Structures are given as C-alpha cells and as structure tokens.
Amino acid sequence: MILTEPFERAWHHRELIRAVVRREFISRFRDTMLGWVWAIFAPLAMLLAYTTIFSVAAPMVAQGQSTVDYAAASFVGLILFNTFAELAARAPTLLHEHVYFIKRSIFPGETIAWTSVARALIYAAISFGTLIVVRLVTVHYLQWTILLAPLVLIPFTLFLLGMTWFLMALGAFTKDVSYLMVAVVPLMMFGTPVFFTIEQLPANLQPWAKLNLVGDFIAMMRDLVINGKLPSLPMYLACFVVSYAVFLLGYRFYNEYKSVIVDVI
C-alpha cells in the first residue's frame, strides 16, 4: 500500500534504526564527564537568556504579553525551528557521511532519515522537558492542552522525514545543495514566526506567512503549550495533509534515485 509503505520499511529495519540512534548518543556522550547534563544545559541557558533579555533589556518586544510567557513562546518557536533547521542544513551531506555504509554493505539508506529525525527529536524533547520544568517554576501551572502536543508533533515529524529524504537524495548529486541550505536556512528564521506571531504581521503578509509550514506548526504548538487554545481544525488538517504529502513524495523521490545515488556518490 503506497500510503503506508515507508512505515512498513521502517518497521522492518527497526532494529537497525534503534542501534544507529543508540550509537549516535553513545559516541556523543562517551568522551564527556557530565554526559547528559550538557544536553539539558544548552536549552536551559538559552531559555534563561531569553527570559532575562526580554524582561530586563527589551521589555517592549513582548507587546502586552508577560515577559515570562513571551520568552516561553519564543522558546517553543525556537525548539521547532532549530529541529527543522538542523535537519535541513545537515540532510544534503547525510549520504556523503554514510558513503561507506551505502557503497560497501547492504545498508538500507532510507533509514538514515529516520535515525537523523529521531536524533533531532530527542534533543527537541530534552529542550521541551526543560521548558516544562521552567514553566512549573515560573508560573506554577501548565495548560491541559499540552497533552495534545503529540498531535502536532506527528505531522511535523512526517514533514521532517519527507524533507530529509528529498534533501539527502538531492545533496548526493552535488555539494551545492548543502551550501545553499547552510546559507538559506538561517535566513528562513526571519520568515518564520519564531520571535513574533503571525497575527503581528501586516494583514496583507499574513496569508503568505501561513504558507510556511514550520511557522504553522510553531503557531499550533504555542497555542497548545502556552495559550491553552486548540488550533483550528481546518488549519490542523491542512497541515497534516500537506505534511503527509511531503513525507510520501520525499520517500518516493529518494527511492527513485536510490540506485543512481550509489553509482554517483
């Protein structure tokens, strides 16, 4: 079945995906003394820096919101955007990094997208956990809608997987794709509502901003985590359908060129 084929393949290779993700974390934390503390320290330091800057140095940025809420909202945006940005910048070089696996063994290359996305999501989850703890300390409550966060995470993950497959296949052909992404992705932060909301944009720009899928995910996630609001159903369904399409098309694109990639890389 064409709609579920990528999942079946991933299930088939689940042992491999698990082994590779484990490896990434083992080799990252092996030569450190504090290990996991570093993974928590980085997001915590960033969150504290935002809160400090927006409450002390630039309180006017928050625009009526309490600075604590504004910092938290920015942080939600940053978690999702960084997850996207890291994958988008790294995906074009993924196949080059695994060239020995791909050329010399029966390694199923499509699992690289799953392992990369899993890795990025685990870091996002650590940041998210930090955010929740900080929210409990600063405002002493959580919105119940936070329980629905996985519903936004599912289409976001599908979108990331599709994008990774597409970029890693394209990046195998020429290194230009990699340089392009490294140059363009940081710029995209200005077009994505990380430090602002879509509603703060001029009315004529808002429809265009909504075309940015990452921004939509950020807006929905913010509603659930900070504002305690449910995203509108049509908006959610539209994002889900588009993400699923990206997922399937990315997978198809990768598979289309899979055998050629082995020869050219």
Next chain:
Amino acid sequence: MSSENAIVVSHVGKAFQLYMRRNDQLMQALFGWIKTFYKQHWVLKDVTFEVKKGECVGIIGRNGAGKTTLLQLLCGITRPTKGSIAVNGRVAPILALGSGFDGTLSGRENAMIAAAILGLKRNETLAKMPAIEAFAEIGMFFDQPMKLYSSGMIARLAFAVCANADADILIVDEALSVGDEAFAKKCEDFIDEFAKRGTILVVSHGLDYLKDLCDRVIWIDAGAVREIGPPNDVIPAYVATVRKDEEDEAAATVGG
C-alpha cells in the same frame, strides 16, 4: 522461481552513467525526463546463470571484468539496469571488511550495528555475542574503542559478525587477503564448513583455492559470461587465455 535455486540471474546488464561535467549529475536528476546528460558505460552486458541451494560457485575474471559489480548487484547494493536478479535466502556479504565501523565505539557496539545491518534482531545478536567474541579472538580489545584496533583486528571482527549472521548465502569478495595467516586459515576453514550446508559465491584470484572449494566456476570476461562449468574445465581455459594474451602483448611490444 524454483525452490532449488538460491540465486537466479537472468540477462542482467549494468550501465554506469558517465558524466562529462560535475553538475550534469544534478541536471540529470532534475531534468532527466527532458534530456539525457550522461553517456552509458556497460560494465555488465548480458549475464545469465543460476546457483543451486548448497552449491559453491567461484567467479573468476580479470580486473575490470565486472566481478565486483556483479557481487554488488547480488547483494542489492545497486540495481541492474536491465534483466532481473532473484535471491532466495538471507545474504551475508563479506565485501570490504569493517568499512562501516565507527572508531569511537567499542568492538561490541560496532558488532551490534553490523549485525543489525545484516538483518539480525537485537536479542538474536545479544545471544550470538559470545560466539562473535570467540571467533574474532581479539581479547580485551573487544570492549575498547575501535580507533585502537589494527586493520587486521577490524577485519577479524567484521568476519566474525558475518560468520555468525545465520546467513543462507555467503558472498565473499577476496576478503581473505586481509589479516595474518592464522586468521586467513580460520576464515578458509569457516568457508569450507559453511560450504557443506549453505550456498557460497566467491570472487578470488586464488585459482588453486577455488579449484578445491567450488563445485562450479563462472568466468566473467568483458561484462559477459564466457564459460560456466566444473573448475577443472574452466580454470585451465582461463589460465590458457590469460597466458596467451600476455604473450601476444609481449610479442606486440617486441614487434612494435
């Protein structure tokens, strides 16, 4: 496909795409449906053969004849440009030993990943880990980071994983030339033992070794099967041709 056959290769051809300019690869990927940006180079032209279950088949041929490409196709690393390949059973390729290992991880952890690539489940691998450790014979290095290994030790570990992968079909590409003599002997012994129950496809320039090991030999020449048959028929013919070509070449050099 008959259940007696482990491998069926029919009319397989493999063309590599040769690109004149670096970016033509990208152009081909994006606009290949409008115009072709490459020239084809046929490494394998028309290869047909079958390997029965439990059979041990050697592949001989000169450098560049297409032997390695053929093995890559059989392992599923690349796909044939034309023709079809059917493989019946779990394949353990012993191609480039240890090329996918990570230097920061220990031998044990690398073995987990290598076994997962070969299709073993986590608990299967854990159950086999003592056997892998024993086969590799690298002692306490098994739990040390791989960057401390010698190349021979890496090859030992890689072979140990393949040997314990419960494969039905072993595909070997001259891997035995790495490591010391004792290890090479151990690998040969394992392959001899495996030949009694499983299917083996082996590429080697060691003609005497193939003569002892194989039931049949396939001679690949310029991307096509030149001869298939018992080693005692094919190998002498191959040796004679190689010698004759060398003499012709020498004569041409002297004459020229």
